[in-house]
Amino acid sequence: MVEAARTTLTSSGEAGSPAGLSVERLNDAYRWMVLARVIDERCLTLQRQGRIGFYAPLSGQEAAQVGAAFALQADDWVFPAYRELGVALVRGASLRSVIDQLIGNAEDLVRGTQMPNHFAFRAQNYVSVSSPIGTQITHAVGAAMAMQRRGAGRATIAFFGDGATSSNDFHAGLNFAGVFRTPTIFFCQNNQWAISLPRAQQTRSPTLAQKSEAYGFPGIVVDGNDVDAVCRAVLEARTRAVAGEGPTLIEAQVYRLGPHSTSDDPHRYRSDEAVAAARARDPLQLLKQRLVDAGALDDATDQKVWGAARSAMSAALEEAEKVAPVEPSSLFDNVFESLTPRLEEERSESAAVGPGAGAGR
Amino acid sequence: MTELTLVQAVNRGLQEAMRQDPDVLLLGEDIGVNGGVFRATEGLQKEFGAERVIDTPLSETGIVGSAIGMALYGLKPIAEIQFQDFIYPAFDQIVSELAKFRYRSGGQYPCHVVVRAPYGGGIKGGLYHSQSTEAYFCHTAGLKVVIPSTPADAKGLLLTAVHDPDPVMFFEPKRIYRSVSGEVPDGDHRVPFGEARVAREGTDLSIFAYGAMVPTALEAAEALARDQISAEVVDLRSLVPLDERAVVASVEKTGRAVIVHEAARFCGFGAELAALLAERAFYSLKAPVQRVTGYDTPFPYALENVYLPNAARIELAARASLRAG
Ligand SMILES: Cc1ncc(C[n+]2csc(CCOP(=O)(O)OP(=O)(O)O)c2C)c(N)n1
Ligand SMILES: [Mg+2]
Numbered sequence: 001m002v003e004a005a006r007t008t009l010t011s012s013g014e015a016g017s018p019a020g021l022s023v024e025r026l027n028d029a030y031r032w033m034v035l036a037r038v039i040d041e042r043c044l045t046l047q048r049q050g051r052i053g054f055y056a057p058l059s060g061q062e063a064a065q066v067g068a069a070f071a072l073q074a075d076d077w078v079f080p081a082y083r084e085l086g087v088a089l090v091r092g093a094s095l096r097s098v099i100d101q102l103i104g105n106a107e108d109l110v111r112g113t114q115m116p117n118h119f120a121f122r123a124q125n126y127v128s129v130s131s132p133i134g135t136q137i138t139h140a141v142g143a144a145m146a147m148q149r150r151g152a153g154r155a156t157i158a159f160f161g162d163g164a165t166s167s168n169d170f171h172a173g174l175n176f177a178g179v180f181r182t183p184t185i186f187f188c189q190n191n192q193w194a195i196s197l198p199r200a201q202q203t204r205s206p207t208l209a210q211k212s213e214a215y216g217f218p219g220i221v222v223d224g225n226d227v228d229a230v231c232r233a234v235l236e237a238r239t240r241a242v243a244g245e246g247p248t249l250i251e252a253q254v255y256r257l258g259p260h261s262t263s264d265d266p267h268r269y270r271s272d273e274a275v276a277a278a279r280a281r282d283p284l285q286l287l288k289q290r291l292v293d294a295g296a297l298d299d300a301t302d303q304k305v306w307g308a309a310r311s312a313m314s315a316a317l318e319e320a321e322k323v324a325p326v327e328p329s330s331l332f333d334n335v336f337e338s339l340t341p342r343l344e345e346e347r348s349e350s351a352a353v354g355p356g357a358g359a360g361r
Numbered sequence: 362m363t364e365l366t367l368v369q370a371v372n373r374g375l376q377e378a379m380r381q382d383p384d385v386l387l388l389g390e391d392i393g394v395n396g397g398v399f400r401a402t403e404g405l406q407k408e409f410g411a412e413r414v415i416d417t418p419l420s421e422t423g424i425v426g427s428a429i430g431m432a433l434y435g436l437k438p439i440a441e442i443q444f445q446d447f448i449y450p451a452f453d454q455i456v457s458e459l460a461k462f463r464y465r466s467g468g469q470y471p472c473h474v475v476v477r478a479p480y481g482g483g484i485k486g487g488l489y490h491s492q493s494t495e496a497y498f499c500h501t502a503g504l505k506v507v508i509p510s511t512p513a514d515a516k517g518l519l520l521t522a523v524h525d526p527d528p529v530m531f532f533e534p535k536r537i538y539r540s541v542s543g544e545v546p547d548g549d550h551r552v553p554f555g556e557a558r559v560a561r562e563g564t565d566l567s568i569f570a571y572g573a574m575v576p577t578a579l580e581a582a583e584a585l586a587r588d589q590i591s592a593e594v595v596d597l598r599s600l601v602p603l604d605e606r607a608v609v610a611s612v613e614k615t616g617r618a619v620i621v622h623e624a625a626r627f628c629g630f631g632a633e634l635a636a637l638l639a640e641r642a643f644y645s646l647k648a649p650v651q652r653v654t655g656y657d658t659p660f661p662y663a664l665e666n667v668y669l670p671n672a673a674r675i676e677l678a679a680r681a682s683l684r685a686g
Contacts, residue, residue, distance in 0.1 A: 108663075115487035167419060168420070
C-alpha cells in the first residue's frame with residue numbers, strides 16, 4: 001500500500017505518500033487554503049454590494065478540499081457539488097475564470113447560464129455542478145465504469161455533503177459502485193449542517209462513513225481539518241481504486257464556519273458559541289501552527305501570503321468586472337448543439353422585443 | 362381583515378388549518394427551527410411542536426412518500442418542497458403513487474396530500490431555483506393544481522386545498538412573496554377551486570395569467586389603458602380544475618386572447634388554453650391567440666430578464682392581436 005502510494009503523483013506532479021506531505025507541500029497547501037479563505041471573505045462582501053448575486057462559502061472546509069485535491073491526478077475526474085471552490089483552484093482553474101463565473105459575464109465558461117459557484121472546468125476535469133443535491137454521485141460511478149472499460153488507471157471522485165447522504169443518488173451510487181467495484185472515491189464533507197438541519201437529525205447512523213459497509217466496501221472517517229490526514233486518506237482510496245480494489249467512502253469531518261449561503265441566516269438555528277468552538281479548530285490556524293512549529297513560516301511571511309492572496313483576488317476581480325455582460329442572444333445557445341427552427345424563431349422574437357423591454361419588473 | 366404579504370398569508374393559512382384540525386401536520390426541509398427558507402412556516406413549530414412541524418432529512422422522496430403513508434392512515438399532511446425545482450426526486454411518488462391511489466384502489470384508498478412548493482423566476486436563482494413546472498403536474502390525471510396570485514387567494518386556496526379530498530399541488534409565486542400585499546380575511550377563509558377571478562375588467566382583449574404573472578399582466582393592462590385599449594385580465598387561480606367557462610366567456614366578450622406564463626412555451630399550460638379557445642370559442646376569435654411565455658430554453662441566470670415575460674412583451678402581443686383582424 002505504501003509502495004503503491006509512493007509512486008502516485010499529485011496533480012501538480014510532486015510525489016505524495018502516506019508518510020505525509022513534505023513541508024513544501026504543506027506550505028503550498030497553506031497558500032491555497034488562504035486564497036480560498038480570501039475569496040470567501042471577499043465574495044460575501046461582493047454579494048452584499050450587489051456585485052455578485054449569490055455565494056456559498058467554504059470556510060472551514062479548506063483543508064478537506066485542498067487535501068483531497070492534492071491526492072488526485074490531473075486525469076482523474078472530479079464530480080463536485082457547489083461548495084468545492086478549493087478543489088477547482090488546486091486543479092488549476094484560474095482565479096479569473098472563477099470570478100467570471102461568479103459574475104456571469106461574457107467570458108464565464110458556463111456562459112452566464114448558472115448561479116454563482118456552479119462551475120464547470122473541462123480542462124481541469126471538474127465536471128459541471130448541479131444544484132439538486134446528490135445527483136453527481138451516480139455520475140461519478142458511471143464515469144468510473146467507463147474508466148474501467150478503457151483501462152486507464154484513473155479514478156473518479158464525487159464530492160458531497162452530509163445532507164446528500166439522504167439523497168436517492170447516494171444510495172444508488174454506492175450500490176452500483178459496490179456491485180461493479182468501480183474506481184470511485186466518495187468524498188463526503190460532513191460540515192455538520194444541511195442548511196439548518198444538524199448532522200444528528202440527518203441520519204441515526206453514528207458515522208456517515210459506516211454507510212459504505214452495507215454496500216460492501218470500506219468507509220473511513222478522517223479529520224477534515226488536517227490537510228495531511230485528508231490527503232493520505234484520499235491517496236489510499238485512490239490507490240485501491242486504480243488497483244481494481246473498488247470504491248471507498250471517506251467522511252471528512254469539518255465544520256461549516258459561515259452561513260449555508262448568502263441567502264441564509266444561521267443565527268436562526270445555531271449558537272455563536274457552537275461556531276466559536278469550531279473556530280478553535282479552524283483548519284487554517286491548525287496548518288499555520290504546524291508550519292510555524294516546523295520553522296517553515298513566521299508572522300512576516302504569513303502576512304505576505306495573505307497579502308499576495310488579497311492582491312491576486314483584487315486584480316482578478318478588477319479584470320473580470322471590465323468584461324462585458326453576456327450577449328442576450330446567447331440565451332438560445334447550447335440548448336442543443338445547433339438551434340432548432342423554433343429556437344431560431346424565438347431568438348429573433350427576443351431580439352425584436354429589444355433589450356429595453358427585456359428588463360423585467 | 363389583516364394586511365399581509367403573500368408569504369405571510371401562506372403562513373396564516375397553514376396556522377389556521379393546524380388550529381382547526383390536529384390531524385394537519387407539516388413536513389419538509391428547514392421548515393421547523395429555521396421557519397422555512399422563505400419563512401413560510403415561521404413560528405409554526407413553536408406553536409404546534411416538532412411532531413407537527415417536522416424537519417426531515419434531505420429527501421424529497423422521503424417527504425412525499427411518507428406524507429402519502431400518513432394520508433392513507435387518515436392524517437392531513439402538508440409537504441413542503443423547498444423549491445419546485447427540487448421536486449423531481451419525489452416525482453415518482455407524486456405521479457405514480459399520489460395521483461393514482463384513489464383510482465387504482467377503486468376508491469378504497471383516497472390519498473389526500475397537499476404538496477406546497479415555491480416556483481418561478483425573478484430572484485436571480487438560475488436554472489434550479491426559478492422553474493415553473495406546473496405543466497408536468499397538470500398533465501397527470503388525479504392531481505389538482507393551484508397557483509395563487511394574491512395574499513387573500515393564497516390563504517383561501519390553501520385552506521380549500523387542506524380540506525379537499527384529493528391531492529393538491531399548491532405552487533407559490535416566490536417572486537411576489539413579499540412584493541405583493543393585501544387584505545386577507547381572518548379565520549377560516551376559503552376560495553373554491555375551479556373559479557377564475559377577473560382581476561381587471563375589459564372589453565378589447567383578454568389576458569390570461571396566473572401566479573406571479575398576474576401583477577405583470579395588470580401592469581400591461583394599465584399601460585394599454587393609457588392608449589384607450591381596454592384589456593381584461595383573468596387570473597386562473599386553479600389550473601386543475603380549470604374554469605373553462607370563464608376563459609371562454611371572456612373571449613366571447615373580447616374576441617382576442619393573450620396567454621401569459623413563465624414556463625417554456627412548448628407544451629406549456631398556455632397550449633391547453635389555446636386549444637380550449639380553438640375548440641370552444643373559435644367563432645368568437647377575431648385574431649390568432651398570442652402566447653407570451655418563457656422561451657424554450659432552460660431557465661438562465663444572467664439573462665433571466667430576457668427570458669421572463671414582462672409587461673412590455675405582453676403589451677407587444679396585445680397590440681399584435683389588435684392589429685390582426
Ligand atoms: C434535491 C434537493 N433538495 C433540496 C435542495 C435545497 N438545498 C440546497 S443545499 C441543501 C443542504 C445540503 O446539505 P449538505 O449536503 O450537507 O451540503 P452542504 O450545503 O452542507 O455543503 C438543501 C436542502 C437541493 N439543492 N436539492
Ligand atoms: Mg453539510
